[in-house]
Amino acid sequence: MLELALFYIFGTIAVVSAILVITQHNVVHSAIFLAGTLLSVAGIFLALNAEFLAGVQVIVYVGGILVLFVFVIMLIAVERSTFERQFNRQWKIALITSAILIGELVYVVYQGRDTFVLAEPAVPLVQGAAGNSQQVGMGLYTTYLLPFEIASILLLVAIVGAVVLAKKKTQTE
Amino acid sequence: MNFLDLIWLIPLFPVVGFLVNGLIGKRLPKSVVGIIGAGAVLVSFIFSAGAVLQLAQLPAEERSHTVRLYQWFDAGAAQTLGGQMARFQVDFGFLLDPLSSVMILVVTGIGFLIHVYSTGYMHEEDGFYRFFAYLNLFMFSMLTLVLGSNYLMMFIGWEGVGLCSYLLIGYYFHKKSAGDAAKKAFVVNRVGDWGLSIGIMLIFVSFGTIEFTAVGEAVREGLAAGSFSVSDPLFIGIALALFVGATGKSAQLPLYVWLPDAMEGPTPVSALIHAATMVTAGVYMVARSNFIFQMAPEAMAVVAVIGALTALFAASIGLVQNDIKRVLAYSTVSQLGYMFLALGVGAFAAGVFHLMTHAFFKALLFLGSGSVIHAMHHEQDMRKMGALKNKIPITFKTMAIGTLAIAGIPGLAGFFSKDEILWKAFSNPQGHVILWLLGVVVAGMTAFYMFRLLFMTFYGESRVDHHVEHHIHESPKSMTIPLMVLAAGSVVSGYLGIPLWLGGTNAFEHWLEPVFEPLPITQAAIVEHSHAFEAGMAALSVMVALAGIYLAYRKYYKTSYRAETEVASYGAAYPVLQNKYYVDELYDGLFVNRVKDAGVGLWKFDAKLVDGAVNGSASLTVTGANGSNWWDRWIVDGIVRFIGGFIKTASWPIRLIETGYTQNYALVMVLGVLIIIGYALWGGQ
Amino acid sequence: MVATHHYLFLAAALFTIGVIGVLTRRNIMIVLMSIELMMNAVNINLIAFSNHLQQVNGQIFAIFVITVAAAEAAVGLGIVIAMFKNKETMNINEIDLMKW
Numbered sequence: 001m002l003e004l005a006l007f008y009i010f011g012t013i014a015v016v017s018a019i020l021v022i023t024q025h026n027v028v029h030s031a032i033f034l035a036g037t038l039l040s041v042a043g044i045f046l047a048l049n050a051e052f053l054a055g056v057q058v059i060v061y062v063g064g065i066l067v068l069f070v071f072v073i074m075l076i077a078v079e080r081s082t083f084e085r086q087f088n089r090q091w092k093i094a095l096i097t098s099a100i101l102i103g104e105l106v107y108v109v110y111q112g113r114d115t116f117v118l119a120e121p122a123v124p125l126v127q128g129a130a131g132n133s134q135q136v137g138m139g140l141y142t143t144y145l146l147p148f149e150i151a152s153i154l155l156l157v158a159i160v161g162a163v164v165l166a167k168k169k170t171q172t173e
Numbered sequence: 174m175n176f177l178d179l180i181w182l183i184p185l186f187p188v189v190g191f192l193v194n195g196l197i198g199k200r201l202p203k204s205v206v207g208i209i210g211a212g213a214v215l216v217s218f219i220f221s222a223g224a225v226l227q228l229a230q231l232p233a234e235e236r237s238h239t240v241r242l243y244q245w246f247d248a249g250a251a252q253t254l255g256g257q258m259a260r261f262q263v264d265f266g267f268l269l270d271p272l273s274s275v276m277i278l279v280v281t282g283i284g285f286l287i288h289v290y291s292t293g294y295m296h297e298e299d300g301f302y303r304f305f306a307y308l309n310l311f312m313f314s315m316l317t318l319v320l321g322s323n324y325l326m327m328f329i330g331w332e333g334v335g336l337c338s339y340l341l342i343g344y345y346f347h348k349k350s351a352g353d354a355a356k357k358a359f360v361v362n363r364v365g366d367w368g369l370s371i372g373i374m375l376i377f378v379s380f381g382t383i384e385f386t387a388v389g390e391a392v393r394e395g396l397a398a399g400s401f402s403v404s405d406p407l408f409i410g411i412a413l414a415l416f417v418g419a420t421g422k423s424a425q426l427p428l429y430v431w432l433p434d435a436m437e438g439p440t441p442v443s444a445l446i447h448a449a450t451m452v453t454a455g456v457y458m459v460a461r462s463n464f465i466f467q468m469a470p471e472a473m474a475v476v477a478v479i480g481a482l483t484a485l486f487a488a489s490i491g492l493v494q495n496d497i498k499r500v501l502a503y504s505t506v507s508q509l510g511y512m513f514l515a516l517g518v519g520a521f522a523a524g525v526f527h528l529m530t531h532a533f534f535k536a537l538l539f540l541g542s543g544s545v546i547h548a549m550h551h552e553q554d555m556r557k558m559g560a561l562k563n564k565i566p567i568t569f570k571t572m573a574i575g576t577l578a579i580a581g582i583p584g585l586a587g588f589f590s591k592d593e594i595l596w597k598a599f600s601n602p603q604g605h606v607i608l609w610l611l612g613v614v615v616a617g618m619t620a621f622y623m624f625r626l627l628f629m630t631f632y633g634e635s636r637v638d639h640h641v642e643h644h645i646h647e648s649p650k651s652m653t654i655p656l657m658v659l660a661a662g663s664v665v666s667g668y669l670g671i672p673l674w675l676g677g678t679n680a681f682e683h684w685l686e687p688v689f690e691p692l693p694i695t696q697a698a699i700v701e702h703s704h705a706f707e708a709g710m711a712a713l714s715v716m717v718a719l720a721g722i723y724l725a726y727r728k729y730y731k732t733s734y735r736a737e738t739e740v741a742s743y744g745a746a747y748p749v750l751q752n753k754y755y756v757d758e759l760y761d762g763l764f765v766n767r768v769k770d771a772g773v774g775l776w777k778f779d780a781k782l783v784d785g786a787v788n789g790s791a792s793l794t795v796t797g798a799n800g801s802n803w804w805d806r807w808i809v810d811g812i813v814r815f816i817g818g819f820i821k822t823a824s825w826p827i828r829l830i831e832t833g834y835t836q837n838y839a840l841v842m843v844l845g846v847l848i849i850i851g852y853a854l855w856g857g858q
Numbered sequence: 859m860v861a862t863h864h865y866l867f868l869a870a871a872l873f874t875i876g877v878i879g880v881l882t883r884r885n886i887m888i889v890l891m892s893i894e895l896m897m898n899a900v901n902i903n904l905i906a907f908s909n910h911l912q913q914v915n916g917q918i919f920a921i922f923v924i925t926v927a928a929a930e931a932a933v934g935l936g937i938v939i940a941m942f943k944n945k946e947t948m949n950i951n952e953i954d955l956m957k958w
Binding site: 068072 | 860861862863864865866867868870871872873874875876877878879881882883884885887888890891892894895898901902905906908909910914915917918920921922924925926927928929930931932933935936937938939940942948949950951
């Protein structure tokens with residue numbers, strides 16, 4: 001019952017905030033609503049017994065990525081963009097396409113809904129002393145060690161790339 | 174505290190000093206740099222003293238303490254000469270036994286005094302911090318050399334002191350002579366290091382280990398089991414290879430040439446590195462490898478002969494040198510020759526004893542000469558000194574003590590150690606009366622040139638420049654106090670080893686006995702001599718020394734120094750001695766210029782043949798390039814332009830679709846995804 | 859007990875909203891935010907299946923997705939700054955250099 005309540009409360013907030021993200025004129029407002037979506041997705045993660053991911057979502061997404069967004073907005077946001085036309089010329093055709101997309105997605109899930117209901121819950125993930133974080137950690141540092149290391153290289157490359165892109169151009173260039 | 178297990182810290186303190194002074198010393202005030210530099214060595218000295226005291230409390234046969242920090246490397250299995258496989262693995266370990274305890278006390282003790290002295294002597298120099306950083310790095314290397322528990326650890330230190338020696342000789346790098354001297358020292362030492370590394374490799378392939386203690390045991394076991402025999406060519410080879418290393422580092426014939434030039438470095442460096450510590454590394458190494466040398470009597474004979482000849486050779490050059498530091502440099506080479514003479518006749522303890530006493534009085538003499546140079550505003554030529562006795566009294570008194578000590582006057586340190594060597598050279602089975610005779614002659618020459626130095630510098634009439642004369646002043650306390658401490662050491666350090674005939678116990682030799690335990694080799698019986706005979710021999714050598722002093726007194730005290738009379742008194746020998754037997758010129762002709770010729774030859778080859786080929790191919794390329802230019806312009810470009818024009822004309826309908834807007838493309842992409850999903854859902858049926 | 863397909867519907871909704879944002883908005887900042895929305899939708903799917911199958915792998919993949927999202931945000935915002943410096947605009951439809 002609690003899970004159901006969590007799902008509906010957070011799901012509603014997530015969807016509503018997401019719609020607001022893409023409809024706001026002011027970029028700062030969009031960013032704030034994005035925070036709402038992200039936090040409620042963290043709540044959904046909690047409902048799905050993924051406590052560690054919920055924490056990561058809050059810390060990395062809201063605390064890291066979103067702050068980065070706000071920072072860039074602060075650096076470059078121009079007042080005039082608020083009063084400009086917000087949507088491009090292809091918005092009608094894009095909306096129709098998106099409607100077809102969600103139609104297809106819902107159709108797929110709806111068709112396959114029966115396969116998602118197990119007769120009874122499988123073995124609970126959280127078992128014995130091994131908590132969620134411990135299980136994630138075990139997986140991350142054993143089976144997925146190599147991808148994990150590669151991810152670290154990806155981040156390094158991203159850092160260097162971001163610095164190169166954003167740095168001041170020198171006179172010689 | 175259990176200092177015995179903390180001996181690995183002893184070399185580490187100077188490293189801290191080196192890092193601090195080397196990295197941030199430039200921004201620190203000079204006083205702080207000096208305190209860090211000298212303080213690090215003082216802490217090392219305290220730890221050394223603690224460790225040695227604790228070692229002395231152990232029973233004599235247990236006085237060998239090894240601390241293994243970690244396995245340095247393990248290079249896998251290798252075949253030894255005996256046919257077995259052995260792993261070439263080296264521990265980062267330190268060994269404290271009576272021999273290394275003597276060495277660390279000398280190195281840290283005298284090193285500390287010289288550091289203190291340097292704070293005064295170097296005070297006006299630029300790069301004060303650099304000097305102390307190098308000195309501390311040197312202390313680290315030297316302590317690693319004498320404390321390492323295996324040959325490779327020793328080799329690290331060996332190379333490290335070589336590097337520091339190079340850096341410090343070239344300290345005044347803006348002077349060409351200093352840079353040349355540094356390079357000379359480095360290159361000559363390379364020759365020696367080559368021998369040492371060959372020796373270490375031979376040791377490994379012979380015994381399967383390079384730990385000092387393990388090699389010693391292997392020799393003993395092999396001797397007991399009969400698998401090794403005395404005078405085995407293998408042992409002679411190892412011993413000679415090691416000795417080549419020693420001749421390089423300890424400036425013996427024929428590789429001594431770098432040491433006199435090394436005097437281009439600051440005087441405290443000459444005292445620390447080129448008199449008291451680094452140059453004795455070869456003596457230490459041979460003493461440490463005594464079990465190998467004992468197995469190779471022929472090699473020991475070579476060591477003894479080279480030592481005696483070096484002593485004589487260097488002393489004779491020292492007779493006529495006019496640069497105060499060069500006299501001391503040749504004296505150092507000569508005294509090192511004494512030490513090798515002792516090692517060569519099997520009197521390892523006597524050699525190490527002389528090493529220790531020599532460290533005291535030679536450091537004292539060098540620091541004293543530094544004090545003179547300091548007072549004279551960097552004048553090193555003794556011909557421009559004289560009558561300084563009353564102007565710098567403390568320097569004079571301490572240097573007089575050092576001179577008496579090195580001359581072998583009874584009651585001072587040099588007498589005990591030198592007499593011990595001469596006696597052993599005479600009485601030991603490996604000794605020979607000729608070796609003894611050479612030693613006695615050198616003793617007389619030593620007394621002569623040292624008193625010549627003393628008289629020329631401090632007595633007679635003043636030959637000082639008038640500008641300089643007003644400014645002559647006694648050195649600051651930071652310089653005179655180390656002098657006084659070293660003077661005290663030059664007197665008392667000899668009493669550690671009072672020989673039996675004087676009613677002593679020869680305590681120093683007993684202390685070193687565990688390290689120099691003779692191998693069970695049958696040798697010629699030691700001829701017993703009475704104490705009276707031994708005393709007579711000692712008296713003889715003292716008389717020779719006194720004769721040398723008297724000669725110096727006649728020539729340089731009674732009659733004031735005049736260059737012409739000195740030149741005349743040596744006759745034809747003077748230019749030979751003054752030019753150091755033309756050895757430098759010989760080496761220049763034999764090696765240096767041949768290398769230069771080879772370089773010029775290569776340059777000519779480069780200029781004519783290589784450059785010619787390059788130029789020819791260049792002009793060939795230019796000609797070819799002109800042809801290909803035409804081809805490129807008309808044929809290749811023509812085709813490209815044609816294709817470009819064709820596509821441009823034909824592509825106008827496509828340009829209507831390609832808008833360049835990212836979102837257009839994204840929309841098409843989504844449409845594509847829709848079609849794929851649709852096909853997956855409905856297209857299959 | 860919420861059936862897994864509920865989560866999938868939610869994810870589909872978020873994903874489509876993200877797609878709409880990417881396809882229609884002119885402001886490049888909001889386009890980037892929409893991409894984040896899409897990634898979140900994917901994460902919800904991954905974790906829903908992780909919960910469904912009682913396997914932890916999905917959560918680990920979600921961590922990688924977050925990693926990629928962080929990298930993408932850093933590079934994307936770097937591009938935004940570079941673009942703003944050169945073109946003085948945040949409107950994506952003023953950038954048409956892909957057609958030369």
